[in-house]
Amino acid sequence: MIAVQSSVARLGVALATPLALVIGVYLLFAGHNHPGGGFAAGLVFGCVLALHRLTAIQSNFDPSKVSAVGILIVVVTAALPLFWGDALLDQLVQSVEIPVLGKVKSGTALPFDIGVTLIVLGLVAALLDGLGVRSAPQSGDSK
Amino acid sequence: MIWWILSAHVVGMCAAALLGRVSMHRGLGAAAVAPALTAAWAAQQLFVDAEPTSVGIDWVAELGIGFQFRSGPLALLLTLLVSGIGALIFVYAMGYFASDAAGSVRFPVTLLAFSTSMLGLVLADSIWTLFIFWEFTSITSFLLVGHKNTSAPVQVAARRALAITGAGGLALLAGLLILQGETGTVSLSNLPAVSGTAGAVAAVLIMCAAATKSAQVPFHVWLPGAMAAPTPVSAYLHSATMVKAGVILVALTGPSFADVTAWKTLGMTFGIVSMMWGGFIALRHTDGKLILAWGTISQLGLLITLLSIGTPKAVFAAISILFAHALFKAALFCVVGEIDVRTGTRDVRELGGLRRSMPVAFAVAVAASLSMAGVPPLLGFAAKEAAVEAVLKLDGVEQFMAAVGVFGGSVLTVAYTLRFVLLTFSGSPVIDVRPRRWAMSAPSVILSGLGLILFFWMGVSNSVVIPAAVQLNPASAEFELLRWPGLKTAFFISAAIVATGALIGWLLANRPSRAPDALGADVVDSLLDRILRGAVVVTARIQHGSLPVYLATMAFVAAVAGAILVVDVDFDKLVLWDTPIQGLLAAIILGAVLGGATVRSRLGAALTLGAVGLAMAGLFALQGAPDLALTQLLVETIVIVAFVLGLGHLTREFPAVNRSWHAIRIAVAGAGGLVVVLALAAASASPTGQPPLEDLEREAVAEGGGNNIVNVILTDVRALDTLGEVMVLATVAIGILALANLRSIAGQR
Numbered sequence: 001m002i003a004v005q006s007s008v009a010r011l012g013v014a015l016a017t018p019l020a021l022v023i024g025v026y027l028l029f030a031g032h033n034h035p036g037g038g039f040a041a042g043l044v045f046g047c048v049l050a051l052h053r054l055t056a057i058q059s060n061f062d063p064s065k066v067s068a069v070g071i072l073i074v075v076v077t078a079a080l081p082l083f084w085g086d087a088l089l090d091q092l093v094q095s096v097e098i099p100v101l102g103k104v105k106s107g108t109a110l111p112f113d114i115g116v117t118l119i120v121l122g123l124v125a126a127l128l129d130g131l132g133v134r135s136a137p138q139s140g141d142s143k
Numbered sequence: 144m145i146w147w148i149l150s151a152h153v154v155g156m157c158a159a160a161l162l163g164r165v166s167m168h169r170g171l172g173a174a175a176v177a178p179a180l181t182a183a184w185a186a187q188q189l190f191v192d193a194e195p196t197s198v199g200i201d202w203v204a205e206l207g208i209g210f211q212f213r214s215g216p217l218a219l220l221l222t223l224l225v226s227g228i229g230a231l232i233f234v235y236a237m238g239y240f241a242s243d244a245a246g247s248v249r250f251p252v253t254l255l256a257f258s259t260s261m262l263g264l265v266l267a268d269s270i271w272t273l274f275i276f277w278e279f280t281s282i283t284s285f286l287l288v289g290h291k292n293t294s295a296p297v298q299v300a301a302r303r304a305l306a307i308t309g310a311g312g313l314a315l316l317a318g319l320l321i322l323q324g325e326t327g328t329v330s331l332s333n334l335p336a337v338s339g340t341a342g343a344v345a346a347v348l349i350m351c352a353a354a355t356k357s358a359q360v361p362f363h364v365w366l367p368g369a370m371a372a373p374t375p376v377s378a379y380l381h382s383a384t385m386v387k388a389g390v391i392l393v394a395l396t397g398p399s400f401a402d403v404t405a406w407k408t409l410g411m412t413f414g415i416v417s418m419m420w421g422g423f424i425a426l427r428h429t430d431g432k433l434i435l436a437w438g439t440i441s442q443l444g445l446l447i448t449l450l451s452i453g454t455p456k457a458v459f460a461a462i463s464i465l466f467a468h469a470l471f472k473a474a475l476f477c478v479v480g481e482i483d484v485r486t487g488t489r490d491v492r493e494l495g496g497l498r499r500s501m502p503v504a505f506a507v508a509v510a511a512s513l514s515m516a517g518v519p520p521l522l523g524f525a526a527k528e529a530a531v532e533a534v535l536k537l538d539g540v541e542q543f544m545a546a547v548g549v550f551g552g553s554v555l556t557v558a559y560t561l562r563f564v565l566l567t568f569s570g571s572p573v574i575d576v577r578p579r580r581w582a583m584s585a586p587s588v589i590l591s592g593l594g595l596i597l598f599f600w601m602g603v604s605n606s607v608v609i610p611a612a613v614q615l616n617p618a619s620a621e622f623e624l625l626r627w628p629g630l631k632t633a634f635f636i637s638a639a640i641v642a643t644g645a646l647i648g649w650l651l652a653n654r655p656s657r658a659p660d661a662l663g664a665d666v667v668d669s670l671l672d673r674i675l676r677g678a679v680v681v682t683a684r685i686q687h688g689s690l691p692v693y694l695a696t697m698a699f700v701a702a703v704a705g706a707i708l709v710v711d712v713d714f715d716k717l718v719l720w721d722t723p724i725q726g727l728l729a730a731i732i733l734g735a736v737l738g739g740a741t742v743r744s745r746l747g748a749a750l751t752l753g754a755v756g757l758a759m760a761g762l763f764a765l766q767g768a769p770d771l772a773l774t775q776l777l778v779e780t781i782v783i784v785a786f787v788l789g790l791g792h793l794t795r796e797f798p799a800v801n802r803s804w805h806a807i808r809i810a811v812a813g814a815g816g817l818v819v820v821l822a823l824a825a826a827s828a829s830p831t832g833q834p835p836l837e838d839l840e841r842e843a844v845a846e847g848g849g850n851n852i853v854n855v856i857l858t859d860v861r862a863l864d865t866l867g868e869v870m871v872l873a874t875v876a877i878g879i880l881a882l883a884n885l886r887s888i889a890g891q892r
Contacts, residue, residue: 032850033849034851037858050785064876064880078862091846120869120872122873122876126880129879130883
């Protein structure tokens, strides 16, 4: 890879990763009330993955599994209301008091958004695989 | 009950698939259960003269699309034939196939799938239900004809059958659409009469569809080829049931077309030509199955002729013959299959003297053949007698044409039947015979025995046939099948037919014969080959594989299509900018675009595209759309990273292109860009009312439980769109992975 030789780049990416993940998770949860959402969160995670691939940091990541879990979550969330007679994709909003955080309001839009995140991440990962980014080190390992 | 029956068939298919893994015979046995139960139900319903029941589910009620079934008298008669013969054929197949035969899962399941499709077809009460099952029978027939799927001639025969019946399916679709448009109803049990040009077009289309399915000249060429199928399939699909689908279609839609001249003319032409030509060719063939197949073409022609004539007596005769034919033709095919299995050949020139070595088969063949020839004391005699009387009741040219067809066709039927029986069973034994298999003998004994029993037990035959004929034409209630019609004109004509036919058959049986060439089949095959070769050429032209040309084509077409928007642009409403910062960002975009268009390095071009995207994100942010800006920013980041990764596979610089292609690309790109500008200007020049912002704000908090309207729209208000979009993303991901896998597989080779 282009940045394989640069340990500065590798270290930088490694250090930035936890921060980027936190931002991604923030965007996912904040999305309902502030800018962000499942799509944006998926893209942030995708960026992290791309940077890892760029600097040849190994991560075990199967795009098809991530996409599959995402599809499952989205479809189940969408179809569940049908079982108690509501419309497809009907929302359920629930407010609960949690000791430290105070009043937290959330709905079934959250799992739906998580599913979207996983699907977007799966797509980015598939794109990276399709570009042949992962193949070089792995085919060496498998011998 | 109809739902239970159809479900039982689906369960049967699963059971056959599971038990077929163990052995062919268990799979066939499992598959036989559902048809046997269904036949018992149909017999019981007919016996107690039950009221017709209707069931159905709507799908698109406004368009009349859905599944509708109805157990009318005709439907019950056909159900009895389809399922009763079906159950017997499954038993017969146990004798035909060795227990460990190849395709032991595929064959029983496909045959039962056909049986189910045919059952759906005969029970259908809506034209669209009929159409769906019609197509199912074409597909399952294709699979069954191509059962020995490793042999090239079999593949060609299966393809020919599918192409012709499939083309007929398209004609049927068009015809039914016109019919629905004209009558405004989809129910088969009360189709109003149609007339006029639209009625005539629908009549021609539906009659042609029926002619492809029922193998009428000149669409018959697939049926002899379909004899490449295993004999149980030929006995079941290509004599008793599937080829009757066209006849059933003509019977059901015929009352609507009573006033359309084209319907009767076309139907009688198909029928009479097929009757004569089929009988004539059957006289010359030497393969037992092909003799019977050409005979089927001839008999189907008789049915189509009678139903096209449409008089009460003709309809009554057609239903009677349909009933009798299903029994005797299936029995004859069973005998030919048994001869094939026990002697190793179906060629009548190599056979002879089988009456001693295969006495049961001989008895069956004689009974079935006499029924087919219309000789008492068999059901075929009473049915044929009704047909002769129907012809005598006509007048003028119609009577003359019908008489030539029905009498001439019947003479030929008697002749080829006698020739077949004489060549196969008479004379001295010339071939060794393997032991009898009861699984093969029993069904054929039952089928041909029924032809005999039902003649003496004529009340049962009448109680089955008359209500079905009355359903199609109420005036046919006055007729009935007779054991002894009396010494009337019809009887003398019948006697003359049998005598003439017997003479011709006896003379021909003593002459050496050579099988005729398959006329027409080659033409269809070469036509199909040419279409396929043409498709290869056209595809190679259109799908040339050059990405730049694809992109240029798409951009050019979009530019041409969007050019019309220029009339919608209102130049008075356009402003230069909302804030000068927009101008600055626009300048950055323009500079980046010009740089991207001229730079030679691929990486440089990718970076200029990134600059365009980032400036666009700035424009979004300025307009108060932080969500859009955030997403744009993230997408740009990912795209640039992906570019950097992907460019590693390519040369650093763009390859040189020639001058004219370069000019075309600039022109197309310029035009595409211009049209996008025009479209946006046109869109902003004609606002359609105010956006419902306040409603959205209120509802977002109250219903969606969030303050970010964009996200509430995505996950709640328009969540179905989002669902669709993420499915597209997931599909793209799967596609990319599949392509990458293909490449790595190709790389390993």
